[in-house]
Amino acid sequence: MSPDLHDDSDAFLSEVCWHYFVNExxxxxVARALGVTRLRVNQAIQRARQLGFVKVQIESPLLARLELQERLQADLGVKKVLVAPAHRDAYDCHVPAGAALAKYLVECLKTGSWSKIGVAWGMTLQCAAERIARQPQPGLEIVSMIGGTTTGASFNAFGIASGFAERFDARYSLLAAPIYLSEGVDRDVFLSQEIFRSHFEKCRALDAAVLVVGDVSPRSYLVSNGLPKEVAPGDLIAAGAVGDLLGHFLDRDGNEIPHPLNQRTVGVDLEMLASIPWKILAAAGPHKVDIIRAATRRGLVDVLITDDVTAELLAEA
Structure with missing residues (x-):
């Protein structure tokens, strides 16, 4: 072998890189083939990278989504964004985000750092629960964060917490109350009952909250099945609402709208929610872009899980 292959010559760097990257x-x-030490080979590879001899080009359909995740993470000011691929010809706003949420929760629970998880309810969360293979998490408790509805056909609002608990062989605690109190009922007096006081103590100790959002249209399960009869969606829109988070209707900036319905909500309030260490929002669909942005502007999202259709619209907004 020529002596110049033992110094930092282009020939030496090129031969090292050819064997390492092309011949694999x-x-x-490589060190044995060239009669040098392994450290010398490692140094040559690093030197070749610095000089631009080696360029990494990733050819993958995942790359665009990875770039989109990074962009949204910065734009929205959240800790993490996960973007799932949607079936664009047969679009379903619940399934991809639900499947990605299921995977994320399973990975997080492997660390053993969460003992109490709060959950909202909605079709996306039902999709997530259905996609979790049974795996024991005996130290885990699932806590419902909001009251439920007694009507509707697509799912049981009170069954989301128990559904997650069943998948993890975990305990669960239900907030057995309506999502909105009747007019004239004193919320503070109602929630002062022992059954509710002990439940909200658990909510204050949550390690993570799993959330969804809805818009102000019939596509929202809450709007279709949970609003009091005397409250029309148009009233909420007129007050500035773009959607709800935990039954609280927000404007585009994430502020609660000036409507008395927000004072009738039975569940974790937004100040308590803000104090929970990990707030995970699973939401997708073009109709939810405004409310997703509102929730992030309010600082109520640490992790956003969505699909690529929604992510692209969020990036344009």
């Missing part, structure tokens, strides 16, 4: 030899194999 290990660094030890």
């Amino acid at each position: 030899m290990t660094q030890a194999e």
